[in-house]
Amino acid sequence: MRQTQAKSSRPLSPHLEIYKPIPTMVASIMHRITGAALYFGMFLFSWWLFAAATDAAYFDWVNGLFGSLLGRVVLLGFTWALVHHMLGGVKHLVQDTGRAMEKHFTTKMARLHFAVSIVLTILIWIAAYAAR
Amino acid sequence: MSMRTPLGKVRGLGSAKEGTEHFWRQRLTAVANIPLVIIGLWLVISLVGAPYSEVRATLASPLVAIFIALFSISVLYHMHLGMQVVIEDYVHGELRKVLLIMLNTFFVFFSGALVAFAVFKLAFGG
Numbered sequence: 001m002r003q004t005q006a007k008s009s010r011p012l013s014p015h016l017e018i019y020k021p022i023p024t025m026v027a028s029i030m031h032r033i034t035g036a037a038l039y040f041g042m043f044l045f046s047w048w049l050f051a052a053a054t055d056a057a058y059f060d061w062v063n064g065l066f067g068s069l070l071g072r073v074v075l076l077g078f079t080w081a082l083v084h085h086m087l088g089g090v091k092h093l094v095q096d097t098g099r100a101m102e103k104h105f106t107t108k109m110a111r112l113h114f115a116v117s118i119v120l121t122i123l124i125w126i127a128a129y130a131a132r
Numbered sequence: 133m134s135m136r137t138p139l140g141k142v143r144g145l146g147s148a149k150e151g152t153e154h155f156w157r158q159r160l161t162a163v164a165n166i167p168l169v170i171i172g173l174w175l176v177i178s179l180v181g182a183p184y185s186e187v188r189a190t191l192a193s194p195l196v197a198i199f200i201a202l203f204s205i206s207v208l209y210h211m212h213l214g215m216q217v218v219i220e221d222y223v224h225g226e227l228r229k230v231l232l233i234m235l236n237t238f239f240v241f242f243s244g245a246l247v248a249f250a251v252f253k254l255a256f257g258g
Contacts, residue, residue: 032218035218036214042208042211042243045247046246049191049250049254050246052254053249059187060184093162124177127177132181132182
């Protein structure tokens with residue numbers, strides 16, 4: 001019992017909120033947040049496939065939800081999360097080999113990461129709208 | 133009598149009993165996800181706003197069905213690994229942690245079951 005109490009009152013090392021946000025840190029945090037968002041986003045894809053396998057009425061209903069204003073906002077966020085997480089993933093794969101670790105370079109790369117993910121997301125949506 | 137050397141018997145058996153498997157599979161699925169997600173985006177873009185009959189016909193074609201199976205296996209595996217790390221990092225109560233790690237697996241399998249049902253029905257259901 002005493003041990004449990006001692007454990008709960010142990011001091012903790014300072015967490016994220018005490019640090020000033022810098023680009024590499026924000027990119028890293030966003031990599032994890034987008035990953036968690038995509039975890040639930042994948043369910044939208046599963047659900048959409050399930051709807052396509054069910055029947056026309058259900059598929060149209062699900063498509064209607066996805067096509068509503070809220071649905072579009074969620075899907076836009078999903079697209080951005082996907083692009084951002086994928087770019088971050090490629091960066092991590094490169095860094096796994098020991099390359100691209102210099103601090104000024106990683107800061108530049110983090111800034112570029114946000115810009116590129118936003119531009120790619122817009123291009124994907126233009127392509128989606130142009131397809132119909 | 134075992135012919136394995138003492139070193140061979142313990143190699144890879146860290147506290148998690150699986151060595152670098154988690155790290156490796158995370159990278160393996162990450163690499164696989166790059167082409168799979170790009171093709172997946174292209175597939176979804178090509179089907180946005182398409183009539184039901186066209187969506188069904190596309191999803192039922194062999195290459196698309198095989199693609200969706202590969203895409204889903206890789207993505208679901210990757211997200212299972214990722215969410216496990218997030219849970220391990222932020223959930224400190226032992227019971228809550230174990231329950232959430234179980235829930236992670238259940239969620240991934242449930243999502244996978246929806247995909248499996250859809251792929252089989254669309255491809256073989258006629």
